[in-house]
Amino acid sequence: MDKMPKWADVILTPLISLVLAFAISALVILAIGESPWEALKTMVTGALGSSYGWGFTLYYTTNFIFTGLAVAVAYHASLFNIGGEGQAGLGGLGVAIMCLFIPWTHWSLALIAASLGAAAFGAAWAFIPAVxxxxxxxxxxxxxxxxxxxxxxxxNWALVNWLRPVGSMDPASANFPEATHLPKITDMFAALGIEWGTHTPVNVTFFVALLACVAVWALIWRSKLGYEIRALGRSETAARYAGISPVRVTVIAMLISGGLAGMMATNNVMGEAERLVLNNVEGAGFIGIAVALMGRNHPVGVLLAALLFGFLYxxxxxxxxxxxxxxxxxxxxxxxxxxxxxxxxxxxRAPLEAFFVARRKRGDA
Amino acid sequence: MDINTIIQILDSAVRLMTPLLLACLAGLYSERSGVFDIGLEGKMLMAAFSAAAVAALTGSVWLGLLAGIAGSLMLSLVHGLASITFRGNQLISGVAINFLASGLTVLLGQKIFALGGRTPSLTGGGRFGAIRLPFAETLEPVPVIGPIYADLISGHSILVYVAFLCVPLTWWLLFRTRFGLRLRAVGENPASVDTAGVSVTRLRYVAIGICGVLCGLAGAYLATGLGAGFVKEMTAGRGFIALAALIFAKWRPWGALFATFLFGLLEAIAGRFPSIDLGIITVPSMFMNALPYILTVIILAGFVGRAIPPRAGGEPYVKER
Structure with a gap:
């Protein structure tokens, strides 16, 4: 018998944790002599008060969905992948190679190839730790x-010695060709005659990220592989008895995780910067950890948490x-x-569990 | 390459290895007691900031040192609460501590000094100066031994010598005292220590306390010995290199000395020669910077002598009822 009802486990516990985290953040703001209420108002107006703000919020959200899902998939196999930062960085290299060296005719083809390249590079970077x-x-x-x-x-080496255009001092690749530029959501709205989020970086990869959420949900809860991943995560011995190879599942889970982290590069490198720069990930790989933890490793939770962090960012x-x-x-x-x-x-969790156990006892008596 | 160049490189290796050595020994205490600590980086950063801030405000480097230790200990306490008292995930707690330090140092620095997260440059009594060992001047003209003594061994700040003294001290404490035996036991098999009537919780808190003090020294050295003030993210991954050195050293004090010297030397060489021409290929400096991490992965893979961590590392201890 569970100690707590499911809703308390899935919603109440993270909510209380979140409230505590924000309460202490408010104290920190007070300590540096600012008003938490004013700060919150500035943040809400700036991030959610206009379509311009939303354009940036959703752009960051896209990054965090990818890195959050990456951490979550590995976590289901009880692997703590904090390499999202490196995997996403390498994903950027994959995107740059795909965009710079192949002459594309249409962005949709370029996006498919760049996604595959990013996922392959990210996965490759997760492969060695996995093995x-x-x-x-x-x-x-x-x-x-x-x-x-x-x-x-x-x-750093690849940018300085290889991808940097001749004569440039900046450790960055050349700009990607026009045909690989991804449509911004602004352009899509403009095509419908609606003005939304002018000059914002949110682009078509936001929908790819949403698709990735669905795909991860289907993978973890609706596929044989997902079952194997969860079984391994719960108990390696039990998984072994059930004929699941821990080596195979560990490696596959990490490849998927690294691939998801790598795919973040389609948003920031291909969709926004349109060239590869040094330190392009900017900590999004680490934010994935917070996103996955808060989202309880469920794609819906990851989506909501990514939105929250997009807003915060x-x-x-x-x-x-x-x-x-x-x-x-x-x-x-x-x-x-x-x-x-x-x-x-x-x-x-412990006081909450005690509370619910006590209440149930009273109910029985 | 003449002897003076070699001495200069070794000299900067000694300076650069000092924060690594202190942080590595800090991690050694914590991990030997069964508490994984990937928050070394954050604790060093916090210590560097509090040391530089207090030294800048009071003009006294010793008060700065105390503040550095206090700042680091505060984060140790958070780690202890999360991983010992509330039996949470030690790795997640470490990640949180790194971010907490990274954000708080800039926030507080901006509030106090309004220099974009830096502290003012420290001068005079706000820094640890070089200590000239006796006879350094007299011996200097003697060939080979003279420069080695005068430049390499003498002329460092006090924390360098403290760091080197910590190695034999740690060895003695860990392998020759009752406390050390218990500390090692609590990292291998906490239940046995508990059965003997010794508190696992208390031992682990003491271990992370020592870890906090040593990280405090490491951070204070960075900001007031090696550098002259705090700059944003000044630890620059040193906490992780120290972690790598700890694995390289297989959780042993003398190994820690060797590993941190090796990594310090790599950093010194990379700093002096941007790229090294080996005739056939040119080694870029990026490779030298990445070498500690690459070596650690190889050691972890177990191809060159297997590194086995303390057995109870990472697991919260639940007393049987």
């Missing part, structure tokens, strides 16, 4: 951290613009969300 975990028992957390740094060095930018609060406030909020929904989960 080392599965075959040699090297802890995946440590190896993926190391691979983040190796990826940064590799990208855009709102944080607005804060830095209009108030004297630096945008690093968002990193603090992110840290507190990870802390409360992830590491201090038991602190919230």
């Amino acid at each position: 080392l975990q599965a075959k040699r028992g090297s802890h995946i957390v440590i190896t993926t951290i190391m691979f983040n740094f190796i990826a940064a060095a590799l990208l 855009q709102g944080g930018g607005e804060l830095a613009l209009w108030t004297s609060i630096p945008r690093e406030l968002i990193i603090v909020i992110q840290a507190l969300v990870i802390l409360f929904t992830g590491a201090l989960d038991n602190m919230v």
